[in-house]
Amino acid sequence: MINLFKKKVVVRFPPSPTGPFHVGSARTALFNFLFTRKNGGKCLLRIEDTDKERSKSEFEKNILDSLNWLGLKFDGDILKSSERTEVYKNNLKILLEKNKAYISKEEEGANKEVVRFRNPGGNIIFQDLIRGEVAMDVGKLGDFIIARNINEPLYHLAVVSDDIDTGITHIIRGEDLISSTPRQILLIEALGGKRPIYAHLPLLLDEDRSKLSKRKQGEAVSLDFYRKQGYLPEALVNFLALLGWNPGDEREIFSMEELIKEFSLEKVQKSGAIFDIKKLDWMNGEYIRKKSLEELVELAKPFVKDFFQFLIFNFQFSNILKLEQPRLKKFSELPEKIEFFFKTPEYGKDLLSWKGMSDEEIKNYLEISKEIAKSAEDFTKENLEKIFMKKAEEAGDRGKLLWPLRVALSGRKASPGPFDIMAILGKEESLERIKIAVEKLM
């Protein structure tokens, strides 16, 4: 699809730095980004920090970091609304002069005055790229307030002033803002601006179908949470893109380039989407499996800081990661999964039992394992497998030999196979762990 729109596309993403960057915002940013990359326009970033009380520079930094981490690049300078008060005040003055707004005295509070917009009433109909025609009787809104006083313009006036000044052609935002659209259109037109084309995205929802909120989900609504949990940005981007959008075929895995190639607002869903972390886990696993070992090592390092001192000297780290790569969903799981490679595992002797084997039987098999391991010349996975499997076959049920061995080595119900583990631990440590297991059965 070539650019459908005669005018060059300009969109904006205007987060408020009043809290940690939200995944819902991330998705809105992503859709804006995809839309402009696809249509060859500009995607502007605006920091909407008009609320001086709640806006904090740390949050602003968090927004920038997060967008950067996701790989979303914006065009041009960042606009900060806190630096544009004069512009808003000027627009307020214009509206007042044109008699499109007036100062009104509030009943309550002695000399409280606000500025209200003179609502012309009537029906506002606007085209929404996702929802089609949306109509609203704006008369019902009354003369809404646009400034707290002559020096303090409020949100809608600020947004509209910025949109006009930056030549925004398309506004792509969450559905929660759909009902403020008519009043913004009123303001744009009162200021002589041209109304942009709108696209209201379906909301991201909790399991109970309400808007994803910090109150209910806590940490899990902030992008940092996913970063800290060890999700890959490309997995998150892929997942977020598929929440409310779908190219119409059966593919699930998309790189950013593929998303840009396929994206279109016409294919965006109308109803809200539940954020299902299980699917994200699966997708992240898919991306982890695609990584090269070198990349994996680098990505994993921050998550295994506790072992880090040791790892610098341990050339086996990448071997261990290779074993965990197929079963890893996110990096935060790593320490717990690989701990046993670095320290003697703790476990109860019951874990050593395979299908109701007696202690005596387990002990016998562990002794056999010990002998085999002791006699092994070549302590590689391949050789160990060869010599152990021969003996395991003799047992009839291979698990009789292999299960106690694996538990002795790992101390875990689930782990990589015993030969993989032994090859990494080495002969001495492997024998030591088998010895400890035997002692547990005494």
Add this chain to the structure above:
RNA sequence: GGCCCUAUCGUCUAGCCUGGUCUAGGACACAAGCUUUUCAAGCUUGGUACCCGGGUUCAAAUCCCGGUGGGGCCA
């Protein structure tokens, strides 16, 4: 409460515009089986959905109307 948006498996969705090929497809999750012990990964198989009612039509998941459910915004 008012206004607005919305409705396909538990979840994300394809299909709806241009009605028949839909005994509704895919993915996640779940279950079973296979895969040289466990857990993964992989492969195979399975169950589960067109919100309800009416209308239009030879024919409706698809078009129209009315309910109901869900959500958002404002109060």
